[in-house]
Amino acid sequence: GDSVTQTEGLVTLTEGLPVMLNCTYQSTYSPFLFWYVQHLNEAPKLLLKSFTDNKRPEHQGFHATLHKSSSSFHLQKSSAQLSDSALYYCASYNTNTGKLTFGDGTVLTVKP
Amino acid sequence: GPKVLQIPSHQIIDMGQMVTLNCDPVSNHLYFYWYKQILGQQMEFLVNFYNGKVMEKSKLFKDQFSVERPDGSYFTLKIQPTALEDSAVYFCASSLLGGDTQYFGPGTRLLVL
Numbered sequence: 001g002d003s004v005t006q007t008e009g010l011v012t013l014t015e016g017l018p019v020m021l022n023c024t025y026q027s028t029y030s031p032f033l034f035w036y037v038q039h040l041n042e043a044p045k046l047l048l049k050s051f052t053d054n055k056r057p058e059h060q061g062f063h064a065t066l067h068k069s070s071s072s073f074h075l076q077k078s079s080a081q082l083s084d085s086a087l088y089y090c091a092s093y094n095t096n097t098g099k100l101t102f103g104d105g106t107v108l109t110v111k112p
Numbered sequence: 113g114p115k116v117l118q119i120p121s122h123q124i125i126d127m128g129q130m131v132t133l134n135c136d137p138v139s140n141h142l143y144f145y146w147y148k149q150i151l152g153q154q155m156e157f158l159v160n161f162y163n164g165k166v167m168e169k170s171k172l173f174k175d176q177f178s179v180e181r182p183d184g185s186y187f188t189l190k191i192q193p194t195a196l197e198d199s200a201v202y203f204c205a206s207s208l209l210g211g212d213t214q215y216f217g218p219g220t221r222l223l224v225l
Contacts, residue, residue: 032211036216042218043203043217043218044155046213046215089155093210093211098167098168099157099160099170100145100214102154102155
């Protein structure tokens with residue numbers, strides 16, 4: 001079945017430093033990739049989505065590029081803000097089954 | 113943005129009883145989903161539903177689970193009978209089309225005693 005790997009469980013940064021959260025995926029079909037952000041006791045909300053190779057969606061200063069060659073969709077931001085502290089999920093949507101598979105999530109903590 | 117509502121927000125129930133979790137999806141959406149998140153663990157897909165039918169379900173979607181959306185009303189997840197391991201937060205989501213952005217509800221926190 002499909003799988004999504006987020007190598008970092010916990011990332012702690014100082015405000016102003018760059019952010020990079022890793023995401024790689026495995027799927028038998030060309031999936032759609034998403035980044036969702038979840039704040040404590042809230043529902044996950046869409047941060048970014050990508051559909052085609054080399055497209056770079058951006059939202060709230062975050063961006064991610066889908067690289068089919070390396071099956072990656074890493075999340076990046078040039079300068080972390082305190083309000084970015086949250087749980088970030090990378091997810092892969094299988095167009096054949098309609099199933100959205102989440103990674104384990106990365107908790108990002110931004111300190112002053 | 114589009115809102116998905118879930119009722120109730122919290123439910124405490126005795127093991128073996130039946131529980132129904134209700135989801136009010138975004139009004140024009142066609143695809144519906146349930147996810148399970150145990151405290152401190154990842155979000156896990158349970159089932160998706162389109163055109164009145166289950167399209168795909170995971171191994172977590174046990175025989176005791178069922179979903180339906182009668183007459184375009186709430187999209188429901190029923191667990192009968194409940195077990196201790198069913199304690200979790202259950203999130204409903206909907207999307208206009210398959211592969212579109214899924215909008216999540218706030219979750220129902222289910223505790224089975």
